[in-house]
Amino acid sequence: MSGLALIFRRELALSWAGGGGPFLALGFYIAMASLLPLALGADPARMASVAPGFAWLVLALASLLSLERMFERDFEDGALDLIALGPAPLEMTALAKGLAQWIAIAAPLALLAPLIVTALGAPMRLAPIVVICGLVGGLSFCFLGGVGAALSLGSRRGGVLIALIVLPLFTPPVIFGAGAIEAFGVGLDWRTPLLLLSAYSLAAVALCPFAMAAAARNAIS
């Protein structure tokens, strides 16, 4: 088995199983969504108008929750040393970690998102674009988040630090994703923001593994 496949299987098993896996993020998403009507009041029209943007933003926040585990566990128990001395370069490991995070956390969130949007009163026909944006934008959230996770290695209260590092970088995907959903809802051109979101995500997938690996190397040295 190649190094990449081996590390990917391990990362996937760890993200699914350890510490609640996707259920933590999903639970957070549902809890936040059920607070919105309490904060906004029970006017259905008002809720329907903010539901897509709110659901998109909370999806971004929910994907922050389990980032801390991406590198911290391997760093604390010494597995990162072992991984650094293995057959695949750390960049490859970072790519595997990002993809595993995407499958285990971002994809379940993307699949839950249309339910949230609809439950908050937005029209059902938004469902496909919400799922697509969730899956595409999820790549950005996982890979940029991974950079934050690797940079915060070894610091106390790493989770808060990750959020501070990563949230500014979430600005473009949040804008493009919300823009695509909004445009789709009112019948405007939604392809352009979706393409911009895709471009940002692909750039994140291509570049972030290098940043993650450099930060991880720095942490174990």
Place this chain on the structure above:
Amino acid sequence: MISAVSIEGLGVARGDRPLITGFNLALEAGEAVALAGRNGAGKTSLLRAIAGLIRPSGGRVVFRSGDAEIPPEDAIARDAHLIGHQDGLKLSRSAWDEVLFQVLWSGGTAASARSACARLGLTNLLGLQVRKLSAGQRRRLALARLAASPRSLWLLDEPLAPLDRDQRAVVGELMAEHLAGGGLILAAAHDPLPVTARPVEIGG
């Protein structure tokens, strides 16, 4: 396959503080070296620098196969084991899952992992979660990859600390076989190694 390691004028610093300067050592196939030195002398940092995890502040480490020099990254990635203070095991996973990953990652097979575990008396523990194992049992899981995936250079940092006398003897047999097969061992240890080893003192 690494047949000789020569450390030439290696310097290691932690932060601004130089720990080791101008360290020289030549290690040949079939030879074991026991690094001694007081706590904080830099034994762990030296081993990690040789493994390429720490960038040395000076000097270099040369890996040779026969007469040919091997690039350090290749030598380490394919042919060196580092056993550190930490065992690199996930507490929430089963002992077998973890040992299997470590062995496959370092180039062994499932069959070799199983036989190494049998050798180290771990067979009955493999179904348990790592968190249920004692420190000595966890260390034996980590040591299993030494026996299961053949790599020439063993960099060991206090490998025997948590082990009882019987297990030290087993690890001693593994080391003796490794040396007899042309392996190289560089170990930091306060207790004497269970094989004949050339002592090297670091730090003043």
